[in-house]
Amino acid sequence: MKKIALGNSDFKTIIEDDRYFVDKTLLIKEFLEDSSQIILIPRPRRFGKTLNLSMIRYFVEKCDKDRRYLFNNLLIEKEEDIMKRQGIYPTIYLTFKDEKHNKFNSLIERIKWFITEIYNEHKEVYNILKDKQDKDFFNKIINSDYSIAELELALKNLCKYLYEYHGEKVIILIDEYDTPIQHSYFSGIYDETIGFMRNFLSNTLKDNIYLEKAMLTGILRVARESIFSGLNNLKLNTILKNAYCDKFGFTDVEIEKILNDFNVVEQREEFKRWYNGYIFGNTVIYNPWSVLCYLDDRDSGFMPHWVNTSENKIIKTILAKGSEGLKKSFEELLRGNTIEVSIDENIVMADIERDENNIWSFLLMSGYLKVVGRRTEGKDFYYSLKIPNLEVESMYEKIIRDWQSESYVASEYNEMLKALVNFDFKVFKLIFSRYVRESFSYFDVSGKMPEKVYHAFTLGLLVSLSRTHQVLSNRESGYGRYDIMVIPKDISKIGIIIEFKKYYEEYDETIEELIEEARKQIEDKKYETELINRGITNIKKLVIVFKGKEVYINDVS
Numbered sequence: 001m002k003k004i005a006l007g008n009s010d011f012k013t014i015i016e017d018d019r020y021f022v023d024k025t026l027l028i029k030e031f032l033e034d035s036s037q038i039i040l041i042p043r044p045r046r047f048g049k050t051l052n053l054s055m056i057r058y059f060v061e062k063c064d065k066d067r068r069y070l071f072n073n074l075l076i077e078k079e080e081d082i083m084k085r086q087g088i089y090p091t092i093y094l095t096f097k098d099e100k101h102n103k104f105n106s107l108i109e110r111i112k113w114f115i116t117e118i119y120n121e122h123k124e125v126y127n128i129l130k131d132k133q134d135k136d137f138f139n140k141i142i143n144s145d146y147s148i149a150e151l152e153l154a155l156k157n158l159c160k161y162l163y164e165y166h167g168e169k170v171i172i173l174i175d176e177y178d179t180p181i182q183h184s185y186f187s188g189i190y191d192e193t194i195g196f197m198r199n200f201l202s203n204t205l206k207d208n209i210y211l212e213k214a215m216l217t218g219i220l221r222v223a224r225e226s227i228f229s230g231l232n233n234l235k236l237n238t239i240l241k242n243a244y245c246d247k248f249g250f251t252d253v254e255i256e257k258i259l260n261d262f263n264v265v266e267q268r269e270e271f272k273r274w275y276n277g278y279i280f281g282n283t284v285i286y287n288p289w290s291v292l293c294y295l296d297d298r299d300s301g302f303m304p305h306w307v308n309t310s311e312n313k314i315i316k317t318i319l320a321k322g323s324e325g326l327k328k329s330f331e332e333l334l335r336g337n338t339i340e341v342s343i344d345e346n347i348v349m350a351d352i353e354r355d356e357n358n359i360w361s362f363l364l365m366s367g368y369l370k371v372v373g374r375r376t377e378g379k380d381f382y383y384s385l386k387i388p389n390l391e392v393e394s395m396y397e398k399i400i401r402d403w404q405s406e407s408y409v410a411s412e413y414n415e416m417l418k419a420l421v422n423f424d425f426k427v428f429k430l431i432f433s434r435y436v437r438e439s440f441s442y443f444d445v446s447g448k449m450p451e452k453v454y455h456a457f458t459l460g461l462l463v464s465l466s467r468t469h470q471v472l473s474n475r476e477s478g479y480g481r482y483d484i485m486v487i488p489k490d491i492s493k494i495g496i497i498i499e500f501k502k503y504y505e506e507y508d509e510t511i512e513e514l515i516e517e518a519r520k521q522i523e524d525k526k527y528e529t530e531l532i533n534r535g536i537t538n539i540k541k542l543v544i545v546f547k548g549k550e551v552y553i554n555d556v557s
Contacts, residue, residue, distance in 0.1 A: 001262065004296045009050035011058050015070045020261075022254050022288070025076035027052055027247040028059050031215060032085060034243075036235030038205055039215045040228075042178075043239065043248045044278075044367025046289035046306055049217040050097060052247065053173045056215065060171050061091035089171045089212055090162035092118060092155060097176035100183040104192040107180055108148060111200075115154045116144050122158065125165040134161065152199040159210035169212035172204065178218035181227075198227045206231055220365050238345045238365065245281030250288050262295050274302045277388030279370050287367075290391060306367075307395035315368065316399050326356055327455030331473055334396060334462045338372055338384045360385060368392055397463045417464050421486065423494050423540045429553040432544075436551045458484060468493075472530075482527040487534065494538045495531040497522055503547035511545055511552055518543040519556035 005019035014021055031039060043049055058067050059076070068086055071077050094114055101107040119141045129135045138161070140146040141154055159170040177197070184193035205214055205228075228234055237243045250258065255276075259265045271291065278285040293305035329339045341360040363369045364385060369392075373384035387393045412431055419427035435457075461471040461484070470487040484498040499518040503511060519541070522528075528539050545552040 004292050006292055006296050009054055011051060011055040012067070012070060014051075022250060022258070023075050024048065024052060024247055025055065025059075025071060025074045026079075027244070028056055028076050029079050029082045030244060030247065031056060031213070032060075032082060034213075034235065037211065037213055037233040038231060039213070039235050039237065039244075041215065041217050041237045041244055041248070042220055042365055043217065043280075044365075045219060046287075047248045047285075047367070048288050049248060050095065050175050053093070053095075053175045053215065053217060056171075057091055057093045057173055059086055060089045061093075062087055062089055062166060062168065089168055090122075090166045091171045091173065092158060092162075093173045093175075094118065094155075095175035096179045099180045101180065102187040102189070104184075104189040104196075107184075107189070107193065108151070108196070112144055112146070112151055115151060116141055119154075119158065122162060122165075125161040128165050129161065148196065152196070152203050155200075155204040156208055156210075159204075159208055163210040170210055171212050172214040174201075174214070174216045176218055177201065177216050178220050182219070194227070201227055202231070205234075220362070236345065239278075239280045240343070240345065240371065242281035242283075245283040246285075249278060249280065249285035250291060251286075252284055255286050255291070258291065258295070264295070264298070270302050272389075274390045275306075277370055277392075278367065279372070287389075287391070302390075304391045304394050307391055315363070315396075326359065327459060328474070330396070331455070331458055331462060333369075333385075333387050334393070334459070336387070338386045340373075340382050340384050342380055343383045368395070397466075400459050400463045413460065414464070417461065420496065421465065421469065421488070421494065423496065425555050432553060433551050436546070437549060461486065482522070482525075485527070485530065487531065488536065491535040492538075493536075494540055495528075495534075495536040496540045496542065497527050497531070498542045498544060499527075501543065501545045503545055511547065514545050515543050515552070515554050515556070518545070519554075522556065 002018060002020040005014045005017065008014060008019070013019075041049070058070055061067075066087065068083075071083075071086070076082060099107060099110055101110065119138065123142065126135065126138050129138060134157070137146075137150070137157060140150060146154075155172065159172070162170050180193055181190075181197060184190045201216075205211065235243075239245075255268075255271065259268055259271070271286065271294075275287045275290040275294070276284065278287065287306050290305040294302060329341075332339050339360075342357050343364060344357060344361045345365070360369070364371065364383070367388075369385045370388040371383050372386050375382050387396065413435065416428060416431035416435060418424075419431065455473075458471065458473050461469075465471055465486065468489055470489065472485045472487065473483060474481055482497055483500045484496075486496040486498070488495060499522055501514045501518050503509070503514060509517075522541050522543075528541075531539050539557070540555065541557045543554045543556050545554075
């Protein structure tokens with residue numbers, strides 16, 4: 001059995017070292033036959049973007065050595081017309097996948113270094129330059145003595161030089177173009193980074209008469225910031241489109257072959273539960289990184305791999321500062337249910353925290369959710385979303401646990417939950433009161449604080465009690481809707497109904513009256529009906545009233 005080249009994204013090395021390779025070479029055919037000049041393919045992290053661009057580069061790039069042997073016995077070799085185009089194009093390859101900088105000057109210096117290296121790779125073209133201005137520009141780049149304005153023109157000028165030297169138009173391949181943009185969102189250099197990337201990419205790709213084709217990969221399309229302003233020849237292929245849908249990640253057919261090759265066919269269902277669930281266009285896709293990580297270390301069993309490589313800071317921020325509606329939606333997702341939202345394929349990083357639809361779009365495009373249905377309403381499209389698999393679900397659970405640890409000491413939170421399910425009322429009352437006070441400082445909110453605490457508490461219950469209890473919120477039971485119900489899977493245990501109330505100074509109601517109102521609501525609406533129908537007879541009822549920073553907890557069983 002061939003060994004897996006885990007973490008190696010260089011196509012040539014994988015082929016020459018005879019490592020295990022899932023044949024995606026028909027991507028080359030789809031790219032070269034695409035009628036669009038500029039192809040943008042956003043895909044989640046570690047879904048094979050860098051390897052695929054490396055593969056295209058080794059196929060199309062004109063160089064001194066014949067690279068046709070790299071494609072022996074691969075699918076593309078059967079495409080005679082495409083094979084005639086092998087090795088005929090001057091090619092520029094640039095990757096931004098590691099460009100995560102906290103200072104704008106550091107980003108610029110790194111990109112300058114890349115551009116100088118690319119010019120050095122093609123320094124033979126200098127000798128055919130006739131215009132003094134072109135020679136001076138080339139020397140500036142080679143000597144790393146040039147301005148940001150000249151940097152923004154560097155690739156377009158190089159296309160001209162390469163065309164004049166080779167007599168063929170240029171192919172440009174840019175990997176993970178949006179990595180610096182995403183990182184800049186947290187490092188305080190967002191506006192500067194957007195401004196530079198807009199000029200750099202537009203100057204390179206717009207109205208470039210020396211350009212044959214270009215492919216860009218990334219995670220998101222950030223078009224609203226006008227990064228691709230005026231690029232009428234750009235084709236966007238997000239995970240919602242069918243084009244290129246089977247070229248990134250592993251398909252069912254490919255997984256079947258992989259399982260047979262590694263003699264793990266009997267584990268097919270576990271592979272599906274853990275690493276399947278992504279849907280690109282109409283094609284079911286497995287996470288390639290996680291699949292290969294598992295096969296490389298089968299003794300460790302099924303576990304999260306892909307989510308452990310990611311920076312989940314933005315998701316933690318979203319959960320902590322999100323609206324009441326957002327937290328309700330996450331409650332549904334963690335129960336295995338779907339939510340329906342509108343999706344915008346154009347992500348505006350600066351609006352992710354301000355616009356809930358942008359949040360869902362970000363999570364979908366980044367691989368943290370999947371589409372399971374779509375409907376239209378007029379000109380609007382609505383998508384049903386779900387957590388794709390156990391691996392991603394484990395990430396959400398970890399984020400919530402970490403989040404609870406940050407907003408409150410984890411050991412005390414666990415003690416609070418233990419006191420709740422055992423209905424040790426005095427201990428629960430003491431710790432929950434402290435929990436609310438801590439959460440006031442953690443959440444940057446004002447008047448809606450009780451709702452924030454309520455849903456934060458519910459999310460924590462969902463995650464922490466999922467093995468022994470079912471936690472429901474805002475569901476119908478009897479003649480009304482309760483706030484929270486904690487349902488033990490062992491019906492001999494205690495079932496708990498929790499009702500929340502908020503004290504408003506402008507209303508003429510006392511704390512005692514609110515408690516009585518909640519108690520009467522629980523009784524009159526017969527909230528215990530669902531518990532009784534499940535065979536649970538030991539039922540406890542709690543009323544929790546919020547008044548500013550104070551909280552009143554009462555057993556009204």
